[in-house]
Amino acid sequence: MLGRCAISFDHRASRALIALLFGLTALTTHAADDAQAWLERMSHALATRSYDGQFVHVLNGRAENMRIVHRFENGVVTERLASLDGSGRELVRTDSQVTYYLPDKRKVIVERRTDPNSLVANIPIYSPQLVAYYELSAPRSGRMLDRPAQLIAIMPRDRFRYGYRVWVDKATAMPLRSELRDADDRVIEQMVFSELRLLSMVKPELLQPAVSADGFQWIRQDVHARRLVVDARGRIAGWTVVNPPDGFRLTASQEQNMGGSNARVRHIVFSDGLASVSIFIEPKVQPRPDRLGLSRVGASFAFVADRQDYWVTAVGEVPATTVEALARGMKLEVDSAAAAR
Numbered sequence: 001m002l003g004r005c006a007i008s009f010d011h012r013a014s015r016a017l018i019a020l021l022f023g024l025t026a027l028t029t030h031a032a033d034d035a036q037a038w039l040e041r042m043s044h045a046l047a048t049r050s051y052d053g054q055f056v057h058v059l060n061g062r063a064e065n066m067r068i069v070h071r072f073e074n075g076v077v078t079e080r081l082a083s084l085d086g087s088g089r090e091l092v093r094t095d096s097q098v099t100y101y102l103p104d105k106r107k108v109i110v111e112r113r114t115d116p117n118s119l120v121a122n123i124p125i126y127s128p129q130l131v132a133y134y135e136l137s138a139p140r141s142g143r144m145l146d147r148p149a150q151l152i153a154i155m156p157r158d159r160f161r162y163g164y165r166v167w168v169d170k171a172t173a174m175p176l177r178s179e180l181r182d183a184d185d186r187v188i189e190q191m192v193f194s195e196l197r198l199l200s201m202v203k204p205e206l207l208q209p210a211v212s213a214d215g216f217q218w219i220r221q222d223v224h225a226r227r228l229v230v231d232a233r234g235r236i237a238g239w240t241v242v243n244p245p246d247g248f249r250l251t252a253s254q255e256q257n258m259g260g261s262n263a264r265v266r267h268i269v270f271s272d273g274l275a276s277v278s279i280f281i282e283p284k285v286q287p288r289p290d291r292l293g294l295s296r297v298g299a300s301f302a303f304v305a306d307r308q309d310y311w312v313t314a315v316g317e318v319p320a321t322t323v324e325a326l327a328r329g330m331k332l333e334v335d336s337a338a339a340a341r
Contacts, residue, residue, distance in 0.1 A: 035136035035152050039126035041173035042152075042166070046123065048072050049174065052206065053196040054084070059189045059298050071202035080207045090209045103211045111221040123178050123191070124154055124164045129273030133157055133247040144169070144176040145193060154274070159183055160245035160322045161275045172198060180299060180317065189299040189317075228253040228266065235333065236268055239281060242329045245322050247272040270326060277316035277326050284309050294320055303327040 050071050057064045065084040071077065082090040090101040093113060100109040130136065135155045142149055144167045154164040163185075167177040174196060180189040228236050236253050252269040266281040292304045302315040303323040307330060314327035 035138040035154075036126070036131070038138060038150055038152050038168050038173070039124070039130075039136070039154075039166075042123075042168050042175055043126040045173040046070075046125075046175070047077070049172070050199045050202050051174065051196060052199055052202070053193050055191050055193045057189075057191050065194075069202060069206045071199075071207060073202070078202075078207055080209070082210065088211055090211055092207060092209060099209075101209045101211050101213060101216075103216075106215065107217045107219060108213050109219045109221060123175050124166060124274055127273035129247070130154070133161060133272050134163070134274065141170070142167070145196065147171065147176065149176055156183075158246065159319060160248070160325075161272060161318055162188065169196075174198070183319065226255050228255055228268075237266060238333050239266070239268070240331055240333065241270070241326060242331055243325070244270060244329055245325050248275075248277065248322070248326070251276070275316065275318050275322075277314055277318055277323060279326060279330060280311075280313045280315075281307075281330065282311045282313070284311060294324060296320075305330070308332055 050073070052067075052069050054065065054067050057066055067080075067082045067084055069080045071079070076095050077093075078095070079093045080090065081093075082088075088103045092099045092101075096113055098111055098113050100107075100111075102109065133156065135153075135157060137153045137155075138150055139153055140151050142151065148170040149167045150170055152164075152166045152168060154166070156163050162183075163181045165179045165181060166175055168174070169176050175191075175193075176196070177192045178190065179187050182188055230236055230250065230253065234240055236250070237255070241250075248270040249272070250268065251271045253267070255264050255266050263283050263285050266279075268279040268281070270277045270279065292306060295302050295304075297315075299317045300315055301318065301320045301323045302313060303320070303326075305312045305314075305327040310332065312327050312330045314323040314330075316323055
């Protein structure tokens with residue numbers, strides 16, 4: 001009798017445990033779906049809304065007040081980003097070029113646009129690959145800028161990437177605050193809006209720099225680039241990466257001349273759908289980098305490796321282990337015909 005009661009109790013407990021586990025799984029899946037939906041809305045809002053906002057960008061304990069004007073009109077984006085502190089530097093970006101106004105150096109630099117992302121600092125953009133390498137959740141609601149806001153947490157599943165916490169305006173899906181966090185949950189970089197206005201129309205004068213460039217030196221940096229083809233063995237002009245961090249895949253590759261030099265520099269980008277790492281492969285005719293090995297610039301780590309006749313530099317807003325693994329993993333097959341091209 002006792003044995004039969006014990007078996008019956010275990011059976012009921014097992015069914016209860018299974019129900020609980022399935023319930024938790026359903027809740028977790030729902031939370032991830034909820035967070036994913038918010039991120040998709042936010043990415044769409046950033047790309048397709050016109051707005052004028054001021055935000056504080058905090059990095060390495062230094063805070064800088066910034067203003068951004070973003071115009072979306074007939075599918076074309078024009079943006080202006082201005083520092084409101086000290087230097088008075090500004091940046092105006094159209095669909096084809098970027099113009100930097102540097103009043104402290106009395107220079108204006110014009111170059112071709114290559115980055116499709118928004119100028120708003122440190123905002124994670126949704127991509128379908130995220131759930132494989134990050135845990136998404138929408139843990140709580142609250143208020144930000146006196147508006148109802150939803151907190152979205154994007155936590156890495158391993159040590160090769162950083163996490164994010166983003167507060168999204170519930171009414172407009174615009175980001176109001178974003179934090180980049182390391183493996184110990186310390187804030188590395190953050191952006192907090194102090195003012196944000198959505199606009200039905202952006203007046204042209206809002207996109208004009210406030211600084212007068214009279215008497216400034218104008219520098220046009222013409223970067224001549226050609227796309228590099230990945231061959232059947234996964235090599236890029238003879239180069240291949242050995243054991244890249246899980247999830248980081250080749251997303252772009254080109255060869256370009258930089259800094260007025262005739263030497264060709266190969267630029268290769270690896271991404272997991274959120275974090276990106278740029279790899280620059282430069283022939284040793286270029287000056288030796290200031291430092292081999294690991295260094296840090298702002299929220300980014302860089303790792304420079306010595307590879308035969310080349311310097312290989314990996315840089316990105318990712319943990320040090322990631323840039324080191326990618327830089328050390330780049331190998332040149334010297335007997336490859338592709339390496340000679």
